[in-house]
Amino acid sequence: MANATGTMRLKLHIWRQKGPNQSGAIKTYDVTANEHMSFLEMLDVLNQELIGKGEEPVAFDHDCREGICGSCNLVINGVPHGPQRGTTACQLHMRTFKDGDEIWIEPWRAKAFPVIKDLVVDRGAFDRIIAAGGYVSVNTGSAPDANEILIGKADAEEAFGYAACIGCGACVAACKNASAMLFTAAKFAHLQKLPQGRVEADRRAVRMVQQHDAEGFGSCTNQYECEAVCPKEISVTSIARLNAAYRRASLRSVEV
Amino acid sequence: MHLDAKIPSGPIEKKWDTRRFELKLVNPANKRKYRVIVVGTGLAGGSAAATLAELGYHVDAFCFQDSPRRAHSIAAQGGINAAKNYQGDGDSIYRLFYDTVKGGDFRSREANVYRLAQVSVEIIDQCVAQGVPFAREYGGTLDNRSFGGAQVSRTFYARGQTGQQLLIGCYQALERQVDAGRVRMYPRTEMLDVVVIDGHAKGIVTRDLVTGKLQRHYADAVVLATGGYGNVFYLSTNAKNCNVTAAFRAYRRGALFANPCFTQIHPTCIPVSGDYQSKLTLMSESLRNDGRIWVPAKKGDQRAPGQIPEPERDYYLERKYPSFGNLAPRDIASRAAKEACDDGRGIGPGGLGVYLDFADAIQRLGEDEVRSRYGNLFHMYEKITGENPYKVPMRIYPAVHYTMGGLWVDYHLQSTIPGLFVLGEANFSDHGANRLGASALMQGLADGYFVIPYTLGDYLAGQKAGKADTTHAAFAEVENEVRARLQRLLDVNGSRSVDSFHRELGKLMWEECGMARDAAGLQRALDRIPALREEFWGDVRVPGDSADFNQELEKAGRVADFMEFAELMCLDALTRDESCGGHFRTEHQTDDGEAVRDDANFTHVSAWEYKGYGERPVEQREPLVFENVKLAVRSYK
Numbered sequence: 001m002a003n004a005t006g007t008m009r010l011k012l013h014i015w016r017q018k019g020p021n022q023s024g025a026i027k028t029y030d031v032t033a034n035e036h037m038s039f040l041e042m043l044d045v046l047n048q049e050l051i052g053k054g055e056e057p058v059a060f061d062h063d064c065r066e067g068i069c070g071s072c073n074l075v076i077n078g079v080p081h082g083p084q085r086g087t088t089a090c091q092l093h094m095r096t097f098k099d100g101d102e103i104w105i106e107p108w109r110a111k112a113f114p115v116i117k118d119l120v121v122d123r124g125a126f127d128r129i130i131a132a133g134g135y136v137s138v139n140t141g142s143a144p145d146a147n148e149i150l151i152g153k154a155d156a157e158e159a160f161g162y163a164a165c166i167g168c169g170a171c172v173a174a175c176k177n178a179s180a181m182l183f184t185a186a187k188f189a190h191l192q193k194l195p196q197g198r199v200e201a202d203r204r205a206v207r208m209v210q211q212h213d214a215e216g217f218g219s220c221t222n223q224y225e226c227e228a229v230c231p232k233e234i235s236v237t238s239i240a241r242l243n244a245a246y247r248r249a250s251l252r253s254v255e256v
Numbered sequence: 257m258h259l260d261a262k263i264p265s266g267p268i269e270k271k272w273d274t275r276r277f278e279l280k281l282v283n284p285a286n287k288r289k290y291r292v293i294v295v296g297t298g299l300a301g302g303s304a305a306a307t308l309a310e311l312g313y314h315v316d317a318f319c320f321q322d323s324p325r326r327a328h329s330i331a332a333q334g335g336i337n338a339a340k341n342y343q344g345d346g347d348s349i350y351r352l353f354y355d356t357v358k359g360g361d362f363r364s365r366e367a368n369v370y371r372l373a374q375v376s377v378e379i380i381d382q383c384v385a386q387g388v389p390f391a392r393e394y395g396g397t398l399d400n401r402s403f404g405g406a407q408v409s410r411t412f413y414a415r416g417q418t419g420q421q422l423l424i425g426c427y428q429a430l431e432r433q434v435d436a437g438r439v440r441m442y443p444r445t446e447m448l449d450v451v452v453i454d455g456h457a458k459g460i461v462t463r464d465l466v467t468g469k470l471q472r473h474y475a476d477a478v479v480l481a482t483g484g485y486g487n488v489f490y491l492s493t494n495a496k497n498c499n500v501t502a503a504f505r506a507y508r509r510g511a512l513f514a515n516p517c518f519t520q521i522h523p524t525c526i527p528v529s530g531d532y533q534s535k536l537t538l539m540s541e542s543l544r545n546d547g548r549i550w551v552p553a554k555k556g557d558q559r560a561p562g563q564i565p566e567p568e569r570d571y572y573l574e575r576k577y578p579s580f581g582n583l584a585p586r587d588i589a590s591r592a593a594k595e596a597c598d599d600g601r602g603i604g605p606g607g608l609g610v611y612l613d614f615a616d617a618i619q620r621l622g623e624d625e626v627r628s629r630y631g632n633l634f635h636m637y638e639k640i641t642g643e644n645p646y647k648v649p650m651r652i653y654p655a656v657h658y659t660m661g662g663l664w665v666d667y668h669l670q671s672t673i674p675g676l677f678v679l680g681e682a683n684f685s686d687h688g689a690n691r692l693g694a695s696a697l698m699q700g701l702a703d704g705y706f707v708i709p710y711t712l713g714d715y716l717a718g719q720k721a722g723k724a725d726t727t728h729a730a731f732a733e734v735e736n737e738v739r740a741r742l743q744r745l746l747d748v749n750g751s752r753s754v755d756s757f758h759r760e761l762g763k764l765m766w767e768e769c770g771m772a773r774d775a776a777g778l779q780r781a782l783d784r785i786p787a788l789r790e791e792f793w794g795d796v797r798v799p800g801d802s803a804d805f806n807q808e809l810e811k812a813g814r815v816a817d818f819m820e821f822a823e824l825m826c827l828d829a830l831t832r833d834e835s836c837g838g839h840f841r842t843e844h845q846t847d848d849g850e851a852v853r854d855d856a857n858f859t860h861v862s863a864w865e866y867k868g869y870g871e872r873p874v875e876q877r878e879p880l881v882f883e884n885v886k887l888a889v890r891s892y893k
């Protein structure tokens with residue numbers, strides 16, 4: 001809620017860090033926003049003011065600004081993507097805040113996501129986890145007719161539910177162990193739910209988990225903070241699926 | 257310059273097969289000696305990079321996002337067309353071809369469109385095999401929906417996130433090749449220029465967006481799949497960072513730019529809410545399967561939508577175009593919305609909006625079914641507007657969405673610079689003056705999975721692998737130019753931010769080169785743009801330096817290119833003295849406001865040749881020949 005005119009005066013506490021090897025600190029800024037703005041538009045307003053004053057604007061990742069590309073990644077008042085469930089930071093609107101609020105804005109924090117500048121981090125580890133088997137091995141041009149593979153509506157829907165992951169990394173930021181199990185398992189479960197993906201499931205489970213660990217993500221101790229902050233509300237049942245497959249594959253010592 | 261489109265001879269159904277047989281091949285053992293640069297990892301670039309690597313080429317792939325999975329293709333919502341005829345409702349390759357040529361208002365190249373319709377069928381097979389979770393029927397077969405400009409159901413979809421699911425399939429295929437060591441991926445890397453050696457594209461110069469370092473990359477061929485330029489208007493449905501730089505730099509190096517004025521304004525987007533607005537959000541065309549568009553019949557009717565009884569509503573698309581109704585093509589639906597608002601019957605703030613109403617659908621199908629079809633779109637709408645579309649109609653308005661224009665390419669997708677190929681939204685090839693819904697995803701994947709793997713081989717077979725390297729003088733020259741330009745942007749140190757210039761340019765373009773254009777307005781824009789550009793170069797402020805992660809510097813380079821490109825768009829719009837598709841010249845319309853083409857004088861592609869900064873570019877023409885579809889007045893009545 002804002003005052004009668006829709007304007008809101010806010011105090012922002014933002015993590016500023018010049019580069020990967022410099023130390024950072026919280027800096028405080030006053031900004032006047034409007035309840036119809038998106039959260040990122042509010043940051044745009046701040047940045048325009050900083051540029052006007054000859055200061056460096058706050059660096060943050062964003063692109064689609066509609067909750068699908070997974071670029072934006074802000075910890076807002078201690079919660080990845082902020083207070084609203086099932087919402088990315090770019091979809092958050094200022095009407096969820098009120099005039100006079102103080103807001104803390106920080107980057108994802110995890111050893112495997114080093115800070116590049118201010119609120120921007122390096123999430124390259126996620127691509128490397130996918131490269132370690134998060135795919136179906138099929139070359140272009142060798143596919144059978146699409147309707148030859150029948151997939152029940154419920155299975156397709158469940159697979160879709162896992163495939164909806166946008167790779168933002170909120171799950172890691174929320175986890176006290178900085179585990180990326182929800183991300184890794186979502187990809188695994190998406191492919192395992194479909195006949196096309198089942199063929200390589202064991203090998204995939206082993207390789208993806210190994211890569212996850214090698215990147216320096218922590219292990220999952222079933223806290224489920226990840227599910228609570230996931231903007232796509234991906235279910236932790238995926239983690240159970242991955243764990244089961246991983247155990248099975250390890251017993252059979254799958255060749256990777 | 258003679259533009260040879262290299263269209264194969266023979267009947268249209270045979271052209272692609274004939275050509276594939278004629279194309280030269282690179283033998284498997286030699287493929288790994290060739291290095292190919294692919295700039296862009298959206299559907300077009302991602303599919304090309306993955307497939308070329310599968311074939312054995314060494315691929316260097318680039319994107320400016322932090323991961324290839326975040327290319328703008330991810331945001332596509334509604335679906336992808338294919339002539340599978342799984343619904344048995346009379347679809348065929350010929351019908352998809354015909355609909356696309358007609359939808360494009362007869363300004364596309366027949367042979368390319370026919371090939372697109374042919375390979376559409378294979379795309380769906382490929383995507384399913386990769387694990388793309390398309391919507392299914394209870395029996396397990398694939399489901400379809402309808403899109404504008406078609407009377408059959410040929411659109412495959414994955415809820416309202418089709419682009420995301422297709423791109424993830426493509427990204428996985430790409431990562432598989434990264435894993436195999438055949439693709440080297442350069443994320444957060446921006447291509448700032450093309451290097452042409454002895455008339456052939458042989459490399460690029462990039463900037464590492466994290467360290468600011470400039471780098472030279474050599475290859476035997478360069479593929480651009482860098483997306484569209486809708487953000488020249490500042491506000492559009494495109495992701496914030498979409499830009500024209502890669503295509504424009506190639507244009508400056510000699511690639512012709514075709515039909516730059518052909519832009520698509522999408523009828524159903526969430527209206528602008530204030531001057532802080534940073535982008536516009538699309539509400540997918542698929543919503544028009546079940547939503548009904550209307551405005552009050554009376555001017556200035558201020559009642560809440562629920563208070564306006566049926567007889568006092570004007571369902572104007574259903575009234576004007578009874579056989580296509582709410583599924584009239586985009587250009588037509590957008591203009592009709594503008595007309596209603598210009599007539600004083602618009603709704604919402606400033607009267608710039610129309611209703612998209614689901615009340616009937618909810619009554620007919622139940623709220624749950626509507627939720628299962630469009631849930632994520634309704635959710636998105638509610639988040640942005642704070643209104644619940646299950647209870648009150650959506651408010652929508654047209655917004656810039658897609659660009660049909662792009663670098664000129666021949667049938668092989670090769671630009672006028674040998675060795676420089678252009679795929680996806682970045683080329684001009686298939687959509688004429690208006691793209692049909694769900695056809696951009698199809699085109700991007702057709703280009704990347706099924707066309708370039710053949711045609712690139714033909715070019716490479718004639719090139720000796722690894723002929724030049726990055727020590728060549730041309731690389732040093734281009735790198736120096738790129739460095740000097742970055743420095744110049746930083747050195748201005750003026751008083752206005754990059755965004756303020758971009759907004760001003762966008763507003764000008766929307767007013768003078770948007771949904772309706774006329775000679776006087778275009779001339780005004782052509783007078784104003786060079787002045788605005790001078791102001792930019794004299795007064796822009798870019799903080800920070802170039803040896804650092806510097807988002808303002810990135811934006812500054814892109815806006816500088818938009819400032820030059822905008823002029824080319826207006827010049828093209830002024831030169832094309834007819835209305836066609838999305839290019840609506842108010843001087844050329846019927847009494848009831850339909851576009852009037854001038855086939856005698858404009859049945860051609862306008863391809864522009866760069867002649868130097870501030871110099872007037874030269875227009876080259878590729879005549880369009882229609883041998884299979886009869887040129888006719890497009891009617892959706």
Ligand SMILES: Cc1cc2nc3c(=O)[nH]c(=O)nc-3n(C[C@H](O)[C@H](O)[C@H](O)COP(=O)(O)OP(=O)(O)OC[C@H]3O[C@@H](n4cnc5c(N)ncnc54)[C@H](O)[C@@H]3O)c2cc1C
Nearest residue numbers: 296297298299300320329334335447483680681694696697
């Ligand atoms: C909101 C929205 C919804 C849409 N819905 C649909 C739909 O339902 N169906 C449909 O068919 N179409 C739809 N479209 C259109 C469609 O999504 C796009 O036309 C298509 O995805 C473009 O794909 P592309 O591969 O050509 O380019 P993009 O996906 O835009 O990819 C461009 C790539 O190029 C890279 N790049 C650009 N410049 C540089 C540079 N200088 N250096 C390095 N890298 C660079 C980017 O990083 C990116 O990887 C929609 C578009 C929008 C905006």
Ligand code: FES
Nearest residue numbers: 063065070072090
């Ligand atoms: S900017 Fe794309 S998800 Fe937020």
